[in-house]
Amino acid sequence: MAEDPRAVETMKFKTVEIDLNRPPVAHLYLNLPSRRNALSLDSFAEISAAISALDRHPDVLAVVVSGRGTQFCSGIDLSALETIVSSAGSTATDPGRSRERLRRQILSLQAALSAFEGCRKPVLAAVDGSCIGAGVDLVSACDLRYCTRAASFVVKEVDLAIAADLGTLQRLPRIVGYGNAAEMALTARSVSAAEAKEMGLVSRVFDSREEMEVGVRAIAEEICKKSPMAVMGTKAVLLKSRDVSVEQGLDYAATWNSGMLISDDLQEAIKAFIQKRKPTFAKL
Numbered sequence: 616m617a618e619d620p621r622a623v624e625t626m627k628f629k630t631v632e633i634d635l636n637r638p639p640v641a642h643l644y645l646n647l648p649s650r651r652n653a654l655s656l657d658s659f660a661e662i663s664a665a666i667s668a669l670d671r672h673p674d675v676l677a678v679v680v681s682g683r684g685t686q687f688c689s690g691i692d693l694s695a696l697e698t699i700v701s702s703a704g705s706t707a708t709d710p711g712r713s714r715e716r717l718r719r720q721i722l723s724l725q726a727a728l729s730a731f732e733g734c735r736k737p738v739l740a741a742v743d744g745s746c747i748g749a750g751v752d753l754v755s756a757c758d759l760r761y762c763t764r765a766a767s768f769v770v771k772e773v774d775l776a777i778a779a780d781l782g783t784l785q786r787l788p789r790i791v792g793y794g795n796a797a798e799m800a801l802t803a804r805s806v807s808a809a810e811a812k813e814m815g816l817v818s819r820v821f822d823s824r825e826e827m828e829v830g831v832r833a834i835a836e837e838i839c840k841k842s843p844m845a846v847m848g849t850k851a852v853l854l855k856s857r858d859v860s861v862e863q864g865l866d867y868a869a870t871w872n873s874g875m876l877i878s879d880d881l882q883e884a885i886k887a888f889i890q891k892r893k894p895t896f897a898k899l
């Protein structure tokens with residue numbers, strides 16, 4: 616049976632909250648403020664389910680992600696981390712099989728955060744307060760990042776004797792450059808909002824959370840006025856091109872557009888220009 620594209624409207628979540636009141640922008644909140652939005656195993660599953668459902672929702676064209684409470688995200692829930700690691704260390708089973716289970720568990724956590732990248736619609740992270748460990752994995756998988764003056768970013772894993780494994784080491788160097796990413800990951804030092812802006816980790820720093828909420832929503836709404844086909848294509852081609860040679864990226868862009876340029880949106884954009892009016896596009 617085909618999945619209901621509006622299923623997200625009735626989905627119940629324990630660790631995230633979705634605000635669909637002002638389409639076409641949806642707002643996904645990390646919503647465990649008492650634990651500073653630490654990511655439990657439930658959080659990973661719910662983030663993945665929420666983003667896939669928002670991807671399918673016909674009225675949603677962009678998603679903003681932020682945190683409820685004082686901090687954006689305090690990283691992986693440390694008790695969940697302990698559970699994951701201790702169950703893998705269990706001697707009750709074949710060590711080979713328990714390591715294989717651990718590998719699959721890590722892959723599944725990776726997939727949950729990669730859902731932001733896999734979403735056809737742009738995802739904008741809006742960070743206030745601390746963004747730590749898995750929080751940095753999360754924002755690195757978003758398309759655009761913004762923060763308040765009170766925000767800070769820490770690639771904390773090395774302090775917990777872990778090599779970060781949920782995307783930071785792969786995506787952050789492509790956002791801030793190898794040197795900046797390596798320094799953040801090897802020292803686990805806290806990077807201020809101003810520094811995050813300077814190294815390109817965020818596109819803009821807002822004075823307050825209220826200003827950020829309004830400002831990031833306005834940016835998302837601007838993007839939503841554009842052809843959804845073109846926005847989706849731009850995200851897909853940018854991401855593909857990030858990971859392959861220029862030649863392969865160009866080839867991908869040609870193939871993509873040979874499939875997509877026949878959409879009504881191009882005709883509408885040209886007509887609107889000639890008729891000196893704003894274009895109107897169908898949803899995705």
Ligand SMILES: CC/C=C\C=C\CC(=O)SCCNC(=O)CCNC(=O)[C@H](O)C(C)(C)COP(=O)(O)OP(=O)(O)OC[C@H]1O[C@@H](n2cnc3c(N)ncnc32)[C@H](O)[C@@H]1OP(=O)(O)O
Nearest residue numbers: 649650651653689690691692693694745747748749771772
């Ligand atoms: C397979 C491996 C996959 C992924 C690995 C990911 C690695 C990481 O994510 S590394 C990063 C781990 N996180 C941390 O080290 C941060 C820990 N937290 C803090 O440093 C602070 O809580 C803070 C975020 C700076 C916020 O400070 P503050 O506002 O003063 O709040 P607290 O009083 O410290 O915390 C309130 C409450 O929340 C609990 N809590 C905070 N963070 C976590 C967490 N990551 N996991 C579980 N619980 C957390 C904290 O214990 C407090 O609980 P109480 O019961 O109220 O005492």
